Amino acid sequence: MKTVRLDLSHSPYDIHIGQGLLQRVELIVPLLPQKQVAIVSNETVAPLYLEKLRASLEGAGVCCHSIVLPDGEQYKTWETLNLIFDGLLANRCERKTTLIALGGGVIGDMTGFAAAVYQRGAPFIQIPTTLLAQVDSSVGGKTAINHPLGKNMIGAFYQPRLVLADLDTLNTLPDREFSAGLAEVIKYGLIDDFEFFEWLESNIERLMSRDSEALAHAIERCCRNKARVVAQDEKETAGVRELLNLGHTFGHAIEAGLGYGAWLHGEAVAAGMMLAAHASHELGQIDDESVARIKALLTKAALPVAAPDLGLARYRELMAGDKKVESGRIRYILMRELGQCYAGELPLDVLEKTLKTGCDR
Ligand code: NAD
Numbered sequence: 001m002k003t004v005r006l007d008l009s010h011s012p013y014d015i016h017i018g019q020g021l022l023q024r025v026e027l028i029v030p031l032l033p034q035k036q037v038a039i040v041s042n043e044t045v046a047p048l049y050l051e052k053l054r055a056s057l058e059g060a061g062v063c064c065h066s067i068v069l070p071d072g073e074q075y076k077t078w079e080t081l082n083l084i085f086d087g088l089l090a091n092r093c094e095r096k097t098t099l100i101a102l103g104g105g106v107i108g109d110m111t112g113f114a115a116a117v118y119q120r121g122a123p124f125i126q127i128p129t130t131l132l133a134q135v136d137s138s139v140g141g142k143t144a145i146n147h148p149l150g151k152n153m154i155g156a157f158y159q160p161r162l163v164l165a166d167l168d169t170l171n172t173l174p175d176r177e178f179s180a181g182l183a184e185v186i187k188y189g190l191i192d193d194f195e196f197f198e199w200l201e202s203n204i205e206r207l208m209s210r211d212s213e214a215l216a217h218a219i220e221r222c223c224r225n226k227a228r229v230v231a232q233d234e235k236e237t238a239g240v241r242e243l244l245n246l247g248h249t250f251g252h253a254i255e256a257g258l259g260y261g262a263w264l265h266g267e268a269v270a271a272g273m274m275l276a277a278h279a280s281h282e283l284g285q286i287d288d289e290s291v292a293r294i295k296a297l298l299t300k301a302a303l304p305v306a307a308p309d310l311g312l313a314r315y316r317e318l319m320a321g322d323k324k325v326e327s328g329r330i331r332y333i334l335m336r337e338l339g340q341c342y343a344g345e346l347p348l349d350v351l352e353k354t355l356k357t358g359c360d361r
C-alpha cells in the first residue's frame, strides 16, 4: 500500500492506494468518532462492493446503514441529495455518524456535499471506485451537485478524513470510463510533471491492461501532485489550483455543446488538452513534436484527439458561461513547454486558428 498525505493545516488526511483496501477496516475504524456509518453508493457499484465493505466493517463492530442512489450524472441533483438526508434521518444518524462515499465522482461529490451540511457537518470518508475519482475527484475537498442551469454550481469545500483507493475495484470499470480517467492522469504530466509524462509514454500499454503495479504508481503520482496543489491553494483563491483545469475550459464547452452525456468528461478533457496544445503551438510556445507526443499518448489511451466542430461563436458562448470565468474574461490553461503549464488569456485570432486546427471537420 502507498500513502499520500494531504497536508492541510486544519485537517490533514491520508490517501491510501493499494489492493484489497475494502477489507482493511483497521484503516477506517480508528477515524470513526462513533461506531456508526452510512455508506452511500449507487445501483451499479453497490451490488459489486457494498456487501464486502459492510461485512468487513460489521466484523469490526461498526453499525452500517446503506443508502443506494440511482446511477448517473443526471441524478447529481437536489432531489437525489435529499434521498441521502431521508436515509440519514430515517436511520437516526447523528452528527458523529460518518458518511462513506462508495462509488465514482458523482457519489463522492454528492456524499461530500451531504456530509458538509448534514447537521452542519458530519465526518466523511471517500472510497473512490473509478480511476477518475481515485486521481481527481476524491482528493481536494470539492463537493457539489448540479443545477439545471449549470454543472457543480451548488457545493462546498469539505475535506474527507480519509481516502481509500482500492485498485481492485478498477477491474470492473468499463473501458470507456477507464480511458476517461486516464485523461486526468495524463493531465498531471502535462501541468508540471514532465518526468511523469515520459513515464506515461513508456507505460501506457501497462496501464491500458490495468497492471496493478503501474496503476499504483500512476495513481500515487497523481494524488501527490494534486495534494501538493490543494495544500497550497485549498479553496482556489491563490490561482495555483487553477492549473488543474488544463483542458477543462474547452472540455466543459464540448460537454455542454454536445449535450451532457454524449462525451464523457475525461473524453472532453482529452480533446480540450489537444486544443490547449494547438493554442500553445499557435503562440509559438511548444513545437510540432510536442503536439505530436501529446496526441500519440492520448490516442494510445483510446481518447479523442479532435474536438467537435461547434464553431467559434458557439465555443466562445459556451466558454463564457464556465465557472472559471473571472470578471468576464476567459482564463485558459496553456503550455509554456511540454510538461509546464500556466494560466493566461487567448487572443481571439489565436482561438480561431486553434479551433480550425483542432476540430473535426
Ligand atoms: P461516475 O461517478 O458517474 O462513474 C462512472 C460510471 O462508472 C457510473 O456508471 C458508475 O456507476 C460506474 N462505476 C463506478 N465505479 C465502478 C466500478 N468499480 N466498476 C464498475 N462500474 C463502476 O463518474 P466519474 O467519472 O467517476 O466522476 C465524474 C463526476 O466527478 C462528475 O460529476 C464530476 O463533476 C465529478 N468531479 C469532481 C471533482 C472534484 O474535485 N470534486 C473532480 C473531477 C470530477
Ligand code: MG
Pocket (backbone or CB within 6 Å): 136, 184, 248, 265, 269
Ligand atoms: Mg476533470
